[in-house]
Amino acid sequence: MFPFPHLTELGSSWTHVLLALGAGLILPSVVDPTNNRHRAALMGISFLLALRYVWWRGTETLAPAGWTIDMLASWSLFALEMLALIGSISAFTIMSRIRLRSEEADAHEAWWGEQEPRVAILIATYNEELEILERTIVGARSLRHRNKEVLVLDDSRRDWLRDYCAEQGVRYMRRPDNKGSKAGNINHCLDRLAEDPVPPDFVAVLDADFVPHRGFISRSLALFHDPKVALVQTPQHFFNADPIQHNLGISRSYPDEQRFFFDYMQPSRDAWGIAICCGTSSICRWSALREMGGFPTESVTEDFLLTLALQERGWKTVYLAEPLTEGLAPEGLKEYVTQRARWCLGLMQIARSKYGPLAKNNLRLRDRWSVIDSVFFWMTSFPFRVAVVVYPLLYWFFNVIVVNATLTDVISYFGVYFVWSFMAQRTLMPGMFVPVLHDTSQLIGALPISRAAFTGLFRPKGHPFSVTAKGGDRTKVIVQWEMMAPFLVLLILTLLGLTLGIFVDRFAFNDAGDGKWVVIFWTIYNVFVLLMTILACVELPRRERHIADLPDRGILVTDGDIRRQWISSLTMEEARLRGKIYPIGTTGLLRLRDVGDVPVEVIAQTVDGNRVRLTPTPQQREALLVRFYAEGAAPGTGRAQLAGLLAGLGRRLSFSDRR
Template identity: 50%
Template sequence: MLVLDQDTSSLAGLAVVIGLALLLLPLASPKNAWVRILLLGLTAFLGWRYMLWRITETVPSSETAGIVDVVFGWTFVGIEALCLVSSTLAYMFLTRRKDRHEEADRNLGWWGSNPPRIDLYIATYNEELEVLERTLAGAQALDYPNVRVFVLDDGRREWLAEVCKRYGAEHRTRPHNNHAKAGNINYTLLQRLKDEDAPDFVAVLDADFVPHRNFVRRAVALFHDPSVGLVQTPQHFFNPDPIQHNLYIASAYPDEQRFFFEHLEPARDAWGIAVCCGTSSMVRVSALKEIGGLPTESVTEDFLLTIRLDSHGYRTIYLNEALTEGLAPEGLHEYVVQRGRWCLGMMEIVRNVYNPLTSTQLRFMQRVSLLDSALFWTTTFPFRLISLVCPLLYWYFGIIVVEASLTDITSYYLPYYAAVLITLNWISGGLIWPVLNDVSQLIAAWPITRAAAMGLFVKGPHKFRVTAKGGDRTKTVVQWPMMKPFAIFFGLTVLGLLLPLMSETAFTNVSRAGDGIRIILFWTIYNLLVLAITMLVCVERPRANRPQRESVEMAMISVGMQRFHSWVLELGVDHARVRGLSGLTAGALGTINLNDVGDVAVRVAAETNDGYHLTLRPTSEQRDAILRKLHTADLRPGAGKGDLPGMLRGWMRNLAAR
């Protein structure tokens, strides 16, 4: 008879999870509803099994520990339990998924010979010409027959009026900046409603988002149903965000918002709770008139717009097609400010407009949706912070917040953790990565926690801060104010590990932890890894030659009397990288023939291992054509899934460069 020791038997749950995954997942598609329900249900069950064990057996009691241990123990498990509530709601949403590609295909042209009138509003405040001309060039290329483009300029810049005229757009300003973006759109819409050609629908783009040619045509197709008040499309980014860029992993690790737009929004749509995310959306004007325009009670007017439309009987739906692409925040400070604003706006909604627990104006699923969003912002990021603090409480003060053995952790936590990683990565195609997910949360954890507290407990109105885009990004910048707290935590954690070697009292604390010391040690080392990578993110690398798109395209290059066939590997508005030719000298002049652009004047800038860097000298018409070529094609920019070997290569380059 085979007898397993305790450590081996504790791995049974983990083995069952891995075995089930190996049995089911190779045979099933992520769109298989029953497999999704089975795996997500199992994940939720294992999560609450773990949490029941945490609450009943691992929190220090006054009989065996001091009052400080008890207070910190219950605080930690309380936040952890709320995080699990939020996760469980997400698991429930993910059991379903709605795809509307075929619906959009079927209803192209539902309007017959009288296409609806569309206004495209591009809201801007302080964006540079380089940012705006991409968006305007894209808007100029829209393939819908009845659209007018308006640039709503809260910066009131005279030069922008001339730029708009060149692109066939209309430049609109207002005498004040009340209510920021929502007020800007409301002001122009109110004026347009007085015109004979008032719009039937309004599409909204941020100034840094470029529409693909088919954006308007595909979005308006879903308004065939009169109950649809708003159509949201995903946000894709043609540049890496600061985490991707600073760690050299842009080609191997998707941007932080991919899971939401690729998977959570289609799941929410299936439950009837898709949300407006501002840019890349289209709204029915009659519905806007009915609710009194875009709401202005929150700095996240987009989420509030969804709820307000729903309370008046209009649905928000989601079309998961790459119909626009935009500029992700390039600087770490801007990245953090943006997420802090999202959190602040959500808290304003909960505090001042729709409380998910008490409001009588919400459908049940809208209550669940709002509760889920509020829990995400108020628990996920404080939990990340307290996870840094808890091991330090032990190393410095002997405070134990979790009384558990390694065997128990293996029995209760590892099956749940494995189920989360396996299930979510199967559903998403590999978007959930340990450590990196924690880094993306930690980098903004304190600003978001502070914004959540301010939104809930400090009476508004709160100041709106625009996310800066563009600007000079050609130098390495160390974000010392952001790095400082992570460096302090890193130093305190390293010192905590050394204390048992330096202090007899600390060594006594180690003995008191018993078998649990191995858990605390692993927790501590994991925190060091996350902190180290977070500090690397705070060193902002230069961004040269932006924007550009990796491309593989045959092109003809002419220099003097010579003609060369080559491959274009990278293309920007003023530069290109080509391969497959040799014998050119730096400084030589010629032309490159680009599809949809024509012959563009070039100068050979430098030789590379397999070709050359070229400096492009396009005419203004060719520049616009290159912008359209780069940003309006029916393509999906950015990495679609995680690639561990690619990330490791990026990290090695990162370390070598430093």
Template identity: 55%
Template sequence: MLALTETQSALVHLVVAAAMVVVFTTILRPERNAHRVVMFGLASFFALRYIAWRATETLAPFGATWDCVASWSFFLFECGALLSSLSAFLILSRTKSRSAEADAHAQWWSPRRAPKVAVLIATYNEDRSILERTLAGASALDYPDVDVYVLDDGRREWLSEFAAAYGARHVMRPDNTHAKAGNINHALRMLLAQDEPPDFVAVLDADFVPHSDFLTRTLALFHEQDVGLVQTPQHFFNPDPVQYNLGLQRSYPDEQRFFFDHLQPSRDAWGIAVCCGTSSVIRTSALADVGLFPTDSVTEDFLLTLVLKNAGYRTVYLAEPVTEGLAPEGLKEYVTQRARWCLGQMQILRGRLGPFRPNALSLADRWSMVDAMLYWTLSFPFRVAALVYPILYWYFNIIVVNADVPDVLTYFGVYFVFVLGTMNFISGGLIVPLVHDVSQLLGAFPIMRAAAIGLVRPHGHPFKVTAKGGDRTRTVVQWTLMRPFMVLFSLTAGGLLIGLFSPSFAFADAGDGKAVILFWTLVNLLVLALVMMACVELPRSERHLVDLPDRVGVEIGGEQHVVWMRGLTPDGARLRGIVGRVGEPLRVSIERIGVVPGVVAAVDEGGIRASLQPDQAQRTAILRHLYGTGSAPGVVKSSSTSVFKDFVIRLRSGRP
């Protein structure tokens, strides 16, 4: 019998790992907890097997050398990231769907009257068009006893009449103390002073539109009295900056899909689902019991979950698309939002309900906070370290990972293949290598800064509003965000060129370690190029991410046509399969909206763009049709093949 070479043996290990992924993902079901335990149990085994190999076979010997410092420090970064991953694996080994529970307990209050609900829309400086969508959806809620309040921290007088047109009440306060939490608390104190306070309050950000069944579905889960809060996912009708700037809005999901569609249901299965602010419904008596919204963190939503748990109330999660909103359109806003989340978590860790403080929180709740801490404080430094450490070899001959290629394939390769397969098994292909790295790296430096500041000096930081809307018609290069990645790209590329073309820098004595560093470097260059590309913000106009085009009737030039409508806003539509002249009048017949007049605004390949002129009733109906009904907008599943195809199109065309 012929013996296998080390390389052949390593390739066999890789093939076996890939075959295991294929077999398991074919016969197992991600909705079954026992099947998830099998997958994540094996993923954890391969992760521990890999880190054990790293600890025993690849590190520089102890001594007063730079090799030792670099090798062991990077290993510690890697151990921290792996610890965060193992915690996530444990959480993801369970999942829970409450849709059947919501079906079974719909109208649990019958034959008594339906509970009274107040919908609180918190706003600061959002445009009229943004508020118009939200009010149109809130005024069409399919629920018998609901009042809508617009909580205006911008103190805009025009908003009073605008809100009244949708049957909503405009509420202002004299100052902006405690930002969003203070705004909501001001309204809650007003509501609690009424003769008949609402039984529940629903919280919406100004850019989040409720679907008509938002209240009927969420209220069904309050059939048990210890449920204090029901959270629902945040879906987005526009692409986030990573999707858009890389041209992947049709094939790659927004960055928050994994958290809302997969991690939150898993957290719910462990009893540690968290409030995420908007798109939540809260029992008013529970809020009164805990003194309303907490104000000692800029992430008052996560802290509210802990405050309620400390008082004996549960937070549960309904994984259904019952609202949809506006994702941050600009990179600065995208990064600012995530840095604020990190800062808020650090404030909670250092606060009265921290995991190591004496309080009534359960062990699971404390684990929930530790898991968040591991993610925010360890994952991002490791991602940056993975970009920096290979540079040390090319310039200083410092070897970080001293390993043979066959061993790398046997241990790291098997670990990577199986973990990637497991994560995509439970998420429908949401984890696409390289692109996933881009979304994480863009905010890495601000997040690391926020983590350090929050741990050292947790208090005294103002709440930074995530700006929405605004002019997005120009190409904008975010140089400040791009600069550290440009520096890393230049150093990496320069080091590689020196190493490849100058024998004095080739370090022939590195053996297989050089091949490992070479591959690592090439991957880093590709990731850095994608990050820099994502920092170039392309012009965009608002379009709803329609799942499928609609068939509509069009009257133009005295003739009737049935054509495809591939895009719709209150002001315009894109029509395919029809010709016309710019300025020519037309009438578009849209189901549930009516016949909307307009003119041909432009002629493009395969059709026309129409400028619509709806009356107010039709405009409101269009807003409700686009944002207040239907399934989840955008992409909820993905594949590397579709992402690659769209990226090639983006490179060829120069636009999304």
């Protein structure tokens, strides 16, 4: 019903793509990702191919000028695409450099001499449960740095938390109001610390759900050897899967959504001198904070604004790319999207503030670029993602051609640009981008984030701080129908349009030639993205999980019997043991490394051992918390693993994923 493209031209186009693919495959063997000249070369080629693609799109694929639906649709999509591409080119430029500071931290370890600097560790809390706060407080108390004070800043004025802090020997603070939200809470504490006989030299900030590793303070302080450094930011890692990882069943084979920013973008930003504060997991010099009067409160993202305020005064923010804290990722899809919409809103407030890129201030050109880059990301990426799903429907239902291109040209121009960019990113950021899943993570929050972007830009004031909810009952399947509805409608329309367009003669343009193949491929790709997005809206039950990469060993002591057992699963309440099978109800002691002899009771038999219930003492419970959260390497996975992805998605699609 529609002609095939000319085979000779098609073969020539695929040759271009294969050349880009072949060159990309040898990149890992010749490119050093830490060499800035190598990085600049890769990103420079991506930039040139992007310009080639832009020229083709602007000169050969647009509808003729005139007040027609074709022109409005074609040119509006082109405008959205070009704005998103400007953001990509800005990201290419940032990614052309990288700076890793671990060797610098090694070289300047304990630069202060015999007298450790005094560090105040601020834990800002609003309405979190004790289970969440407990691990953060215990982790902060367990830091190896001795000259420290842990302070819990309670913006909910809870007496039970005051009493718990007294039991733990940490300082508790509350204030009479909630003015300024989190930033105001921290500023109130800074004012009280200024009244102490000996104020701190440095201030560390932790969110209520972030646990520091034991070396967090000492490693971060090493970078303050430079007297111009005001703030050291460290990455955020998460001990639980984010909602997309969890709901798609790929938490073990696909990195969380924040890995790209913290593992790759922040070190690149640091190389340009534009690393940003991300709130939690950061340490700031006391004198710098007092000089500027504390945290700025003009934005709901006070951390990024703090960076700009420091930069304007000549201070530096640097980044230490080491896993020194781990926290709780949003457990629910609504919380996940709400958090990102807040980040977007806050950035737009910054763009309109006195620290904005067009305002009269003392910011450097690179600092202004830093804000502009973030504005382009939030304002273009998400609206464009929605447009990519919606615009093919104009062809199927209204015979509107938004991209008037042959399949050969699409392969030659877009295909080469996409393949090279993907291979370059694969070389510099291995396992970060899986096309359908990357688009799913953007599409799922695209509508509220786009709304937040334009609301913040045109009406920046008067928006309350939206706290990311934590904890709660996560034991049931929850279908987020409200979030799913627009994607379900789009999927139905996409499938209907595709079916009618292929099988019903004259439903869509038959004279579109081989360009119809472009729309078909585009539409089929959207079907997969929409399916994944809808599947991610079905929230699966969660349970606490702490499983090492390799099973650990323990000793089970029962009446008259001592056995070594493999520990394949260990939480605060339960353990799964592999070894001798004991009767249900058997009691004994489980000897755990760095914890001691924990009383246990067998509660179930398995094919290769038992499940036991733990009843640790308060001291053992704290030791377990330290073991789970404050020691070891980064939790989770840092790169996508194809076999695991396919297996996880297969189980999820077959509804056989048992968590």
